[in-house]
Each structure stands twice: as C-alpha cells, then as structure tokens.
Amino acid sequence: MHRKRLLERVSQWERPARQTLSVPTEALARSRETGTSELLRSVVQHLSRLLNTRQGFVPLDHRFGVCDFTNLGGGTSHGEVSDVEQQLQSMIERYEPRLLRATVRVCRERSDALGMSFTIEAAIAPGPDEYTLHLATHIDAHGQVLVHMAQP
Numbered sequence: 001m002h003r004k005r006l007l008e009r010v011s012q013w014e015r016p017a018r019q020t021l022s023v024p025t026e027a028l029a030r031s032r033e034t035g036t037s038e039l040l041r042s043v044v045q046h047l048s049r050l051l052n053t054r055q056g057f058v059p060l061d062h063r064f065g066v067c068d069f070t071n072l073g074g075g076t077s078h079g080e081v082s083d084v085e086q087q088l089q090s091m092i093e094r095y096e097p098r099l100l101r102a103t104v105r106v107c108r109e110r111s112d113a114l115g116m117s118f119t120i121e122a123a124i125a126p127g128p129d130e131y132t133l134h135l136a137t138h139i140d141a142h143g144q145v146l147v148h149m150a151q152p
Helices: 006-013 025-051 078-095
Strands: 099-106 116-124 131-139 145-149
Touching: 025 078, 025 116, 025 131, 025 145, 078 099, 078 116
Parallel strands: none
Antiparallel strands: 099 116, 116 131, 131 145
16 A cells, blocks of 8 residues: 555655665664654545545546535534535545545534534554544535544
C-alpha cells in the first residue's frame, strides 16, 4: 500500500533524488516515523478534499464527493443522522482505501443548528503494524468541511 496518492508521488519525482549509500538503523527508524506522519498527512488532506467536493461536480466520477447536507437545517432526526453516517462511511470506504474498517459517528453534543461535527475512526497500516486513527470533522454553516487529527 502506498503512503501517498498518485499525484503526490508524481510531484515528488520532479524534486532531485537524494542519494544514500548506507543507512544506519537510527535513520531507518526516523524514516519510518516520517513515512507514518507523511501517510497520515496525505490521508487527512485527501479526506478534506473528498469531503469538500460536492457529488456530481467531478466529471470523471459523478459519485465522488458528498451530497448536500445543508438541507438538514438543524433538524437532525435519528434517521437522517444515520443516513449521513452511512453515506460518509461508504464514501470513505470507496475513495480512501488506505483506511481500514472506517466508522463515522455524528457528535450530537458538538453539532449545532448551523453546523455538524462527526468523528471518523479507522485502522491504518503504514507497515506491518496497524494503528487506530481518530479524526475530528466539522461541517460549518457554509458547507465547508474541516478535518484534523483528534485525541482518542
């Protein structure tokens, strides 16, 4: 599994390559840590792009992006909330394969009439070990989605 998306890898080819003759074990450990943080940054950026794209606006794939949640208008009944959770979860599973077993939960206590907050929990495997990733996400009154790392 690649740490970066295709376009991120292509842009890296344009940078001059570093030459290393022998790499000590400390450098390998640092490289692994850097690789993990690079992977996390890439996943958060991609989710942010995905969640800020409206469905139907990408000519290559009309399913890419999220539907318009502004119609909920603060009246989030249990059925509507579970529909939002399910839509977001299936979209993440389809378009972000680096996340494993993603679950989406709406945070009712942090949501208000003009915005909605939810958490994304998933496993991520930058190497042989899996880690649990916790992301906090907020949709503001303008439909802008903010994604950032959260404390478990």
